[in-house]
Every structure is written in C-alpha cells, then in structure tokens.
Amino acid sequence: MKTITYSLPNEGKNSENYYKDVALFTDAVLEEADKSIEQIAEDFQFFLIRNKSKELRSRSEYIFELLTLGVFLRVYETNANSLSLIPQKILSNLVYLRKNYTWLKPFIDPLRGVLSTYFLSGKSKSASTRLQVGVEKVKSLVLWLDAAGEFKQEVIRLKPWINYFSSLPVDNAINQIFESIKFAKWFENKSLAVLGKYTEKVEFFLEYKHHDYKWDEDYIFCGRKRVEYHLNMVGAEIMNRAWFDEYSKTKKKAVLLPACMRAKSKLRCKAFFNGIDYSCSYCTASCRVNQFTKYGEAHGFGVFMIPHSTDFTKWLKRRAGDKDTGIIGVTCALNLMTGGWEAKSLGIPINCILLDYCGCKNHWDKKGFPTDINITELNRKLKLKSSDELVINNS
Template identity: 35%
Template sequence: MEKRIISYDLEISSESTDAFYEKIQLLGQKVIADLQYFFGSLSADYIEFIKKEQIEKPRTAVEYQLELLTMGVLWTVYGKQAFLLEQDQAVRLTEIVERRKMAGEEKPYYNKLKGKYSTEFLFYPEKEKERLKEPDFNLNGFHKLLCWLRASGEFEQEVKRLTNWYRYFLCKDTTSVENWMRGISAQAIGFQKLCEQELGKYTTCVEGFRRESEISYQGREDILLAARSEVEYHLNMVGAQILNIAFRKAFLQAEKTYIYLPACMMKQKDGGCRAVKKGMGFLCAGCTEDCPVHRVTNIGKKYGAVTVIVYHESELNHTRVSKEQESTGVVGIACVLNLLSGGWKAKDLGYIPQCVLLNYCGCRQHWSEEGIVTRISEKRLEELLKK
C-alpha cells in the first residue's frame, strides 16, 4: 500500500532522513550534557546504591540519567491518570496483563479484557484531564505512577528500571527526594519544549491521531499505544540515540551481528512473501528485488550481519544470549514508540543493541488495517554497521 502518514514521518516534504539523523545526533549530545550537568551526582550515588544492594551489574551513568528523564516525562504525561486509578482497578488490570503474557491460545481473550479495562480504568480523554488538578511529584505520586504503568502493560522495561529508583528514593530523606523530584520534573518539561522546537516538524500528525484514537480505539488492547503523546515520540527518538552512543563501543567489538526488522517492511503480503522460517524469525528469500527487506538483507551481507524478520517482539523473549557465547550485536529496526523499550530489552537479553527508526509506521496490528509497507534510512543502517 502507498505510504500514508499516521503519526510521525521522517520523510517530510523534500527533506531526506539524513537531516533528521544529523539533527538527532546533535540533540542527543546536548541532552546527554544536560543530564550529566543536572543529574551527575545523583546518578553517581545511585550507582553506589546499585552496587551495595547487588541489584544488577552497574551500567553507565548516562543510562541511569536517561531513566531519570524517562521518569520525568512519564510523570508529566500520566501523573494525573495515576491519581485517578483506584487500587482494586490496578490489581484487576495488572492480573489481566500478567495472565495475558502467559496466555498462549487464550491471548485473544485476554486482549479483549485488556482493551475493555484499559479503556475503562486508564484512558482519560484530554478534555477530562484538563479539569484535573496537577498532582505533586513526590514518593506517593511516584508510587501511584508505577502502579499505573504496571497496570497498563505497556511499560514493562520502564517499570523494571523505575522500580529500582523508587527503592533508592525510599532510602533517602524526604527533603532530598522532593528536591530531586522537582528537578526531574523540571528537566522533563524543558526537554519537552526543546524537542517541540527541534523535532516537532516530524510529529505534526501525532496529536490529531491521538484525538481520533480516543474514539476509534475504544476497547482495543492497544488504545494506550495509539494515545501516546508527542513528547513520548520525542523521548524515544532522543533516547534511542543516547542508547546508541552508550553502547557504541561495545557494539563495534561484537563478534556476531544481527539485524532484526519488522514484517511491516515486507513488500509482498498475504502469503506472497517467500521468506523462510529460521529459529524465532524468518530469513529473506530475495523474491522481490525492490522489497525493503531484501535491500536491508543485502546491506547486512555486505557487513557480515544476518538479517531476521520478526513478526512480533515477543518472539525475542526466548533468545537470551548466554554468558558462554561470544558477544552479539543487534541492530533493532522498529517504529519510534518501541525503540527505547526495545533497546533496553535487547540489552537485558544479552545483546549489544543499536537502533534504527522506521521512517513512519504502518503495521496492520496497530496502525493500518490495510498495512503500509515501511522503510528506513539505508544510509543510517550502513553507518551503524561499519566497524
């Protein structure tokens, strides 16, 4: 199907995606510098907490600082809803979310339940949110936010990381925590304004799509995905670039490299594609010369990378890299709202990730009933694969 802009677009007017990636690289460096300036001492103390509590192998300071930015952005977007969610509602929906993960053949049933109760308990139209009083961002508010995020089933990686921050803040005095949370909230607001200026032209359709989704996605399990705010698109764009920088050195030293791309890039649909099943994904058979998947596969071969088509990200959950295996790099290609969580998940599974954005979204599952063939900046892919 011909390209149709649903939410974001990296191919605006006659401008190529080169301009976007030039801009996002500069913006990523600026945000890293800002985060280090404002949160350098906090992230250093947090790393000591991580070591003392043996929570995980300590990661880089910039990764933890990105988590603080994520915390602030999610608070600005969902803080009001979090205070509206009642405890029994949170428990009920969280149970549905957990059962859905393990459902197997019953997943369609739990999709319906998730859609029904997400719409009823978690989704509040913009007009209703505007009437709500702005809550204070403190430990109580942070706890409510975590409950809301967990109940949504849409922020598994974020909840995992922010829960550790909540544990850390519980160990600190109230005044210090409140000061830090005010700073985190302020940085999120500043980040939002900065991105509106620098990246707003790529996301001009987001708010219109959000308003439409308030009606058209009612009762669907992905209503919260469709209703994501513009700043969340920007957070994923910048956050993916920050992760690329943080993991770049290790990626360049990886002994094996894979490219994971979504099925929405396939030109031939409904059985026309001849891709061959291999492990948890599919390998391109080269049946269509101008298919984006075929083009990416050829680029991968040029740099010794294996390209795998993945129909759903959940298929990657069973591909953990063992400590005994050699280091494995992966270039994850995804639509913008899956980039940050996808990078975190890949790291948790033992991969060394780099991210490339789809130039626009178009899969049948979430964005278009007809399905739109998506593509990427091949130049950007080659830049990441060069070692």
Template identity: 40%
Template sequence: MTPTITYSLKNDQSHADQYYRDIAAFADQAIAEGDARAAITLRAFEAFLRATERETIRSRAEYLYEFLTLGVLWRVYIRNACELGALPRRALTILSRVRERNQRLKPMADALRGVLTSWFLSPRPRAETSAPRSLEMLERLLGWLQATGDFNQEVKRLNNWRDFFATQTPEQIAAHLSSALAFADWFEARSVDVLGCYTPNVEKFLRETHPRYRGREDALFCGRQRVEYHLNMLGTEILNRALRASFLQTRRKIVVVPPCMRAQPDAKCQARATMFGAQCAACTPGCRIHQLTLLGEKQGFGVFILPDELKTFSGKTTGADDSLGIVGVSCVLTNAPGGWEMQTLGVPAQGLPLDYCGCRYHWHRDGIPTDIGFGQLLRLLEIRVPEQH
C-alpha cells in the same frame, strides 16, 4: 509520497540523514542540560547502586535518561495513576502477564484488556495536578504503568529509582522529583523546537483518529503523546552510544526487522522460519526486506523478521568466538524499550527506528509498508559503501 500518520524521520526529504544529525546534536544538549540540573541526584543514585550491588554501574547518560523518563511519564500519566483503583489495577496487571506468558490465551486477554483499558486506562487530558511529590505517588505511578502492560522495561528501571527514594527523607524525595519534573519541562519544550518537524501529525492523529481506538487493546500504545515520541528518539540515541563498543566487538551481525516492512501481507509472504525468526524467500523483488537481505548477503550480515520473543537471542551469545550483535529495527515508540530489553538479555545491540509507522496492526487499516535508511544502517554496522535509500 508515503503519508505521515504520526511521525516521519524523512521530514519530506528522500532520506532521514538530517534526523540522525539532529538527534545526535540534541542528545549532546540534553545530556549536558540534565547533568547540570540533576548531578547531585545522579551521584546519589549511583552511590546507592554501588552500595546495594544491584548492578554494574552503567554510563551517566543512561541514568540521566531514566531520570528524564521518570519526569516525562509522571507529567503525562500521574493523573491517570491517581484515579486508578486497586482492584482494576490488579486485574489489568494479571491480564498483562497472561498475554506475555501464554500465546494461546493472548487473544482473550487482549479482548478483555481492550474493554478494561477503555474504562480505566484511557488517557486523561493533561493538566496540572496537585499530586504530592512523594514516594507514595511514585508507587502509584509505577503501579499504573505496570497495569498497562506497555511500559515493562521502563518499570524495571524505575523500580531502582523507587528503592533509592525509599532511602531518602520526604524532603529529599520531593527535591529529586521536582528536579525530574523541571528537566522534563525543559525537555518537552526544547524537543519540540528540535524534533517537532519529525512528529508533525501526532496531535492531529490523537485528535481525529485516536477516538476510534476506544475498546482496542492497543488504544493506550497508539495514544502516546508527542513528548513520548521525542523521549524515545533520545533513548535510542543514548542507548546506542552506551552499547556501541560491545556491539562492534561482536563477530557476527544480524539485522532484525518488523513484519510491517514486508511488501506482501502475512498470508502471501513466503518467508521461511529459522531459529532467529523468519528469513526472506525472495518472493517479491520490490520488497524492502528482500532488498535489505540482498545487501546483507553482499556486506556480510544476516536479515531476519522479528520473532515473537526477543529472548530468542539471549542464548546465541555464547562467547567471543561466536558472539552475536543485533541491529533492532522498530517504530520510534518501541525502539528504546527494545534496546533496554536486549541489554537485560546481555545481547550487544544497536537500535534503528523505522522512518515512519504504518503497520496494519496499530496504525493503518490496510497497512503501509515501512522503511529504514539503508545508509544509517550501514553506519551502525561500520560498513563504508555509498549510501543507498
């Protein structure tokens, strides 16, 4: 049996079908709870977006998820944000931009970020904080999130909420933030009841393994709290619903998978480079990417290994006659942000979380080949064949 490092959607079963039933039911519950708690705030925010013409109004559930994200990230990181000075924040933000824009300088930027992250961004023990529920504190939180380089998609969306709050009185801002924090409190407690069986080892990992990540560029990413796993699980479900209709209307479908699904290490994998990312060369019959590629050949979808930049796909949706829909596969912590990025690029997409994490870059020294539920993939693609695992 594959060891569970932090999470497993299979929960000791042979497949993850129960997880997908549980997350769908929990999403319904969370949406209803959030709408009951924050309907006034959500309506005011939507009115602000219409008045400022910032974007075409999206679904209420998407804005509710953004509002919940604000509450959860505030609860987890506001203490960190209050303690980060302006100078290290600027330095970390610059390094994050360098690593995004310059692949040649990325190794150097990552090394420096590892050192600075250990000094300035190491997660503080969660505790109640007296930080005022104000626009100034929200801006400090957003500055901290931006400096980490790990929350770019979240910051893009929460910037709209900051600008909305800037139109409100201090009393209204405090009320909105109190609503977000109360919703986040409910979510954390309820998500453990419903989804906790899928994240059994997060706290053990944070306690026993994560201290050895000090000085690493990915220390903050791998140090995510259990509630953040649950938040991203919910995010994938909500974004999949919101983007479902546009995805199903596309003529061509491809599945983009991470390198950690390969059976062979980088040096031995014989995948060939293409415009969409590397494509399996069938070097290892037991490789899950090879097996998925064979399924795609039979069912009419392509399979590619994730390219360095998701914007590779933005120019491929050239019209209804040649539109491209993408199923993006990644670990739970990156799947919902990836969905947001694809939405920004105008690419109709669906997210499919890995059944468990195991890549050697973040989670395991030697790497554990990861997997997905083929049955859930076929459901996303609306291909009706007997489930395969």
C-alpha cells in the same frame, strides 16, 4: 508512504537531517542535565553501588531514566492517581497471562481493551483522583505503567528509583522528584522546537484518529504523546552511544527487521517461518526485506524478519548472554527503548535503528504499508563504506 504519526525523512529525500538533529539535540540534553539533574543520577549510581546492584550502567543512562520518570509523571500522573488497586491488579495479571500464555491472547486482548480504556485513561466517571506526594507519586506511576503492559522495561528501570527515593529524607526525595519533572518540562519544550518537525502528525492523530482505538487493546500504546516520541528518539541516541563499544567489538552482526517492512501481506509473503523468525524467500524484487537480506549476504551479516514484539523477546531469549553477535534492532519510535533495554538485560550487545515511519497493520493502518529505514545509518552501524549504499537506493 503516508505519515501517520512521525516521519524521519519529513518529506525530504531521506532521514539524514533527522540523524544530525537528534545527535546535536542529545548533546544539548546531556549538557542541560549536567546543570540540573546530573548530581541526582550520580547519587543514584552510588546508591546502587552501596546496595551491590548486579548491573551498573553509564551516567548518561541514569540521566535518561530520570528524564523518563519526569516525562511519565508529567504525562500519566493524573491517570495513575485515579487507578484503584483492584483494576490495577486485574490488568497487571492480564498482562502476565498474555505474556506467558500467548494462546490466551485472543481472549485477553478484548478484555484488556475495555479495562484499559476505562481504568487507565483517567477518564472513567467513577475515578477519584488521590493526591500523591514524593515517592508515593512514583509508586503510583509505576503501578499504572505495569497495569498498562506497554512499559515492561520502563517498570524494571524505574523500580530501583523507588528504593532510592525511599532511602532519602522525605524533603530531599520530594525535591529530587520535582527536579526530574522540571527537567522533563525543559525537555518537552526544547524537543518540540528541534524534533517537532518529525512528529507534527502525532497531534492530528491524537485529536482525530485515536478515538477509533477506544476499547481496543492498543488504546494506550497508540495514544502516546508527542513528547514520548521525542523521549524515545533521544533515548535511542543515548543508548546507542553508551552501548556502541560493546556492540562494535562483536565478530558477527545480525539485523532484526520488523515484518511491517515486507512488501506483501502476511498471507502473500513467501518467507519461511521457523516459529520465531522469518527468512525471506525473495518473492518480490522491490521488497525491502528482500533487498536487505541480499545486502546482508553480500556483506556478511544476517537478516531476520520478526513478526511481532513478543517474537522479538523469544528471539533474544534464545541468544541470552551471546557476546559474539551484535544485534541491530529495528523498530518504530514507540517500541524502541523497550526493545533495546530488553536485549541489554539479556546481556546481548545491541544498537538500534528507528523505522523512518510507522505503517503496520497491527496498530496504525487498516491495510498496512511497507516501512523503511535509513540505509546510511545502517552502514554506519555496520561500518560499511558509503559506496555500498549504491546497492540499495534509499531515495
């Protein structure tokens, strides 16, 4: 395995130290939030109650949304302020068409690649940056995120915050948005100190490799900053804790593995495809999908291989509202929050596990190499005894 951006084992035997670090750091983040932005999260919660919001979540989830807002404002505010209305509309419509008419993808993706690189990177020579203040800053950011197409769930989560800030006196809204940015700055510094050892290669990738993605559809996705990896890592921990009770009460469990975990290429893999997910046909003993599928057969949980994030959406939609099956979603750090929030919005009990590293052919490596997860973390989610780990050697 080679490290392209992040690595949870970080040259160690496995990623157990990462799971300890991220749990402790998440405690520290929530403790710091208590001292700074907790009141804002609470006020937002009351605002939703007053406005009869359909779905209320835990305080820690709102704290995470506010942290997300602060981090994104720090990372993308300049880009957002230089995006004008017409390219924003064109890009958002392309995202909509791509999602709803998947057969158009081969035509839309090259166009999105060019337009995203030109208009979303904030580097276009014709771009003039408007200074935005208060809630306008947040509106501008959400429009940019929507046009980028990589932040669908984040857009859904951040829109109610626009309504909330708009309901406040202007000065108060400005102060609260400023607090979220201040908290995000604290998070960026602290997360670098604690989680930075797992994401060291992101800087190298952004400096020396990311320019190869210029004009490609995944230019924005692959250009995500180191703090965004840390944000997703902490977000996964916060959401897993908040959602664990509901998930653990389910009668059945299903593990969704990404296709980048298989040992063979798409052409040589013999898995059976039913239009949405693959079932392994055990062609290669060393293949992790094969091993996890057999592990599932022995311990009573299902394993499904999902080829792409759009198929993940289709898979979830077929099970919308199913409270009997607890899903363990496995994905790379950058896709994790989107996948978790998507399942949650469909009423599906879920917990997530990060891939130990990324290596898929779609985004990160010309040939692609098989990815992996921490079996001990999977056992914890499935409440299996540690002796069961002997079935699969994760070293």
